[in-house]
Amino acid sequence: MVNYDFSGHVALVTGGTKGIGRSIALALLGSGAQVLVTYSRDQNSAGIFQDSLNSQQTAAMLLLQSDVSDPTETKRLFQESLARFGKPLTLVVNNAGILQQGDFLQLDEQSWDRTLEVNLKGPFLIGQELLRSDVAGASMVNISSVGGQTGGPKAPDYSASKAGLISLTRSMARLGAPLGIRVNAVAPGWIQTDIFTPSQLQDLQKEASKVIPLGRMGTPDEVAKSVLWLLSDESSYLTGHCLNVNGGLYFG
């Protein structure tokens, strides 16, 4: 991975203890940032993540259990940055997300609401706090999905939330620009993580060789590379952009 220098920055990665978020958090720690990493319910993965860090990474990392859909908790993240590191958040990655596979006709209202709360309301609450904090030079990246671009019969709630996130990214980009805050999105395709059950992963791996032009699923590190680029000044003239990281699965 390219060596960025994020020293002096405090970053937030929601859902950063596993999967794509973990790769992003580790890449940021490796680039000199101090990093707030959140998780929601999986204490085991959080413990494994914490134990995997060396002493330098441990000193630069603050692990917090926090639900992105709770406004009190999202506010606290911004306060924790000041309290622990003495600096405001300037790099924000809205990565936390849930995928509950289910047919449209069986989807119940509670599941619909929960998906939208985590995947769309969470980034809204965090984005609102970032814009309120008015820190010129800040950069935010929202993790959307190819499902938000193509729609998805198996998880229509998820696809709607991720489509909404692209739109929210563009609204926040317009609002953030006069403040010197950039806001972009990344839309991953099929990435090998625990968001899928082992049997779903097996099916996707087989299917990938047929439907993905690059012939395989992507890795969390491949998404992290794009996220770090969007966070960095190397992408200083991009805002409101949605970057596809999907092996050619969708070109739009």
Ligand SMILES: NC(=O)c1ccc[n+]([C@@H]2O[C@H](COP(=O)([O-])OP(=O)(O)OC[C@H]3O[C@@H](n4cnc5c(N)ncnc54)[C@H](OP(=O)(O)O)[C@@H]3O)[C@@H](O)[C@H]2O)c1
């Ligand atoms: N994998 C893919 O193919 C793919 C494709 C496109 C987009 N994405 C998106 O990429 C992001 C990361 O996905 P992933 O594949 O790495 O999934 P993952 O391995 O399941 O990780 C999801 C992370 O989000 C956290 N999270 C869930 N609900 C939360 C909440 N209410 N508040 C705070 N954190 C919460 C989880 O924490 P706990 O485990 O502690 O609950 C976990 O750390 C998601 O937004 C996902 O939609 C993934």
